Amino acid sequence: MQVxxxxxxxxxxxxxxxxxxxxxxxxxxxxALHQGHLNLVRRSVQKCDVTVVTIFVNPLQFGxxxxxxxxxxxxxxxxxxxxxxxxEVVFAPQIKDMYSPHHGTFVVPESVENLYCGAYRPGHFKGxxxxxxxxxxxxxxxxxxxxxxxxxxxxxxxxxVEDLNFPIRIHLVPTARERSGLARSSRNQYLTQDExxxxxxxxSGLKKAQERWKQGERxxxxxxxxxxxxxxxxxxxxxxxxxxxxKTLLPLKGSIQESAVILVAAFYGTTRLIxxxxx
Ligand code: AMP
Numbered sequence: 062m063q064v065x066x067x068x069x070x071x072x073x074x075x076x077x078x079x080x081x082x083x084x085x086x087x088x089x090x091x092x093a094l095h096q097g098h099l100n101l102v103r104r105s106v107q108k109c110d111v112t113v114v115t116i117f118v119n120p121l122q123f124g125x126x127x128x129x130x131x132x133x134x135x136x137x138x139x140x141x142x143x144x145x146x147x148x149e150v151v152f153a154p155q156i157k158d159m160y161s162p163h164h165g166t167f168v169v170p171e172s173v174e175n176l177y178c179g180a181y182r183p184g185h186f187k188g189x190x191x192x193x194x195x196x197x198x199x200x201x202x203x204x205x206x207x208x209x210x211x212x213x214x215x216x217x218x219x220x221x222v223e224d225l226n227f228p229i230r231i232h233l234v235p236t237a238r239e240r241s242g243l244a245r246s247s248r249n250q251y252l253t254q255d256e257x258x259x260x261x262x263x264x265s266g267l268k269k270a271q272e273r274w275k276q277g278e279r280x281x282x283x284x285x286x287x288x289x290x291x292x293x294x295x296x297x298x299x300x301x302x303x304x305x306x307x308k309t310l311l312p313l314k315g316s317i318q319e320s321a322v323i324l325v326a327a328f329y330g331t332t333r334l335i336x337x338x339x340x
Contacts, residue, residue, distance in 0.1 A: 062144040064151045068199045071152050075113070075200060078149075083110035087202035089193055092116040092153075093133035093247035094142050097237035101206040104234055106147040109204055113150040114143045115196050120156060121167075122188030133247055152200070159195060167191045168225075170217045173310045177213050177324050178335065181300055189214055190221050197227055205229050210236040210244050212324060212337040216310045236336070238264065244336045256329040259295040263327055266291030267338035270323055274340045279316045284323065292327050300326040300333065307339060 065071045078085060086109030088101045094116075105112040116139055123129040136153055143151050168190035173179065179186050197205065205222075207215045219231050237245045242264035243257065252260060266288035273287055285302045292299050304313045307320045317340070326335045 062140070062149060062151065064140055064153055066152075066154050067158060068154070071113075071150070071199055074150065075111075078111050079201075084203040085109060085200065086112045086204040086206060087196065087200045088112065088114045088148075088206045089196050090114060090116055091118045091132065091247065092139050093135050093250075094139045095237070095245045095247065097208055097210060097245040099142060099146055100237050101208060101234050102143060102146040102148055104232060105204065105206045108232065109202075111150070112146075112148040113152055113200050113202065114139075114148045115200070116151055116153045117159060117192065117196075119159075119188055119192040121160070121191055122185050124182055124184065127182075128248075128251075131251075133250060152196075159192065168194045168221060170220065172220055173213065173216065176310075176312065177301060177303060177305070178326060179213070181326065186214070186217050190217060193218055194221065194225070194227075197229055202229055204232055206232050206234060208236060209233050209337070210246070211335070212322060213310065242268070244334070246334065248332055248334065251332040252329060256332065259297060260327075260329045260332075260334055262291050262295030262297055263325055263334060263336045264338075267323055267325065267336060271338055271340055274317075279318075281313055281315060281317060284317075288323060288325060292325070296329070298328040300328065304340075 086105030088105050090098050102114055118132050120129055140151050167187050169187045170190055174186050215233050222229055222231055241261045243261050269291055270284045270287040281304045288302045289299055303324050304321050305324055306313055307322050313321055321340045322337050324337045
C-alpha cells in the first residue's frame with residue numbers, strides 16, 4: 062500500500078491501473094478512521110480491483126466557530142488500518158495541494174441545502190461538494206462509497222453526480238454503531254464517559270419512533286415528539302428533528318404517506334452529533 066500526497070502522482074499511478082482495465086473505488090474521509098469508515102473501505106475492496114482511501118480534513122466545510130483545529134488527525138494509524146483492509150492507496154494531500162491561494166470555483170447545491178444540517182452549518186455542503194468533486198476528478202473512480210450516517214450529505218452527493226453527469230456510481234453503506242446503538246463518529250471522542258452513555262438516547266429515540274410508526278402512527282408531530290422527549294430526558298439538547306421524504310429529502314408535514322427518514326442533530330455538552338433512521 063502506498064501513501065500519495067500529490068494529485069499528479071495519484072493520477073499517474075491510477076492511469077497505470079486503468080490501463081490494466083482494473084476498476085477503481087474511492088472512499089473519501091477526513092481520517093481518524095473508525096469501524097464505520099472501515100466498513101466503507103471493506104465494501105470498496107470487495108467490489109473494486111483497486112481502492113483509494115482519501116484522508117483530508119477539508120477546511121472549506123468547517124464554519125468559523127467549528128472544530129477544524131481540534132478535529133482528530135491520526136494519519137499513521139489510519140494508513141495502517143487502510144492497509145489491513147486491503148486498500149491500495151491512501152491519498153492524503155495537504156491543504157495547499159487541494160486549494161491554491163487563488164481558489165475561486167465551488168460546487169454549490171441548491172436542493173435541500175438550507176435544510177437540516179445546512180440550516181445550522183451555512184456553507185458546509187458547498188465545502189463538501191466542492192472537495193468531493195475535486196477528489197472525484199483526481200481519482201476518477203468507477204465507484205464511490207459513502208455512509209448513510211451522513212444522510213443529507215449522501216443525498217446531495219448523489220444529486221451532484223446525477224446533475225453534473227459524473228461517470229461514477231455511488232454505493233451507500235449502512236450506519237455502523239457501537240454496541241450501545243450510538244452511531245460511530247470521529248467526533249464521539251469529544252464526549253465524556255457520561256455524555257457518551259447519555260447520547261445513546263439519540264438512537265433509542267429513533268428506534269422508539271420507528272416502533273410507533275410500525276404500530277401505525279403516521280403523524281409527523283407525534284413521531285418527532287417521541288424522539289425529542291427521549292433525547293431531552295437524557296439531558297441532550299436537540300438542534301433539529303425532522304421527518305423527510307427518502308426520495309426528495311424534503312420535509313414531511315401532517316401525516317406520512319411515503320417512505321421517510323427521521324433526521325436528528327443533538328448536542329451532548331459541546332459535542333454535536335447527528336443520526337438518522339429510515340422508517
Ligand atoms: P467523515 O470522515 O466523517 O467525513 O466520513 C467519511 C465517510 O464515512 C462518509 O461517507 C461518512 O458518511 C462515512 N461514515 C462516517 N461514520 C460512519 C458510520 N458510523 N457508519 C457508516 N459510515 C460512516
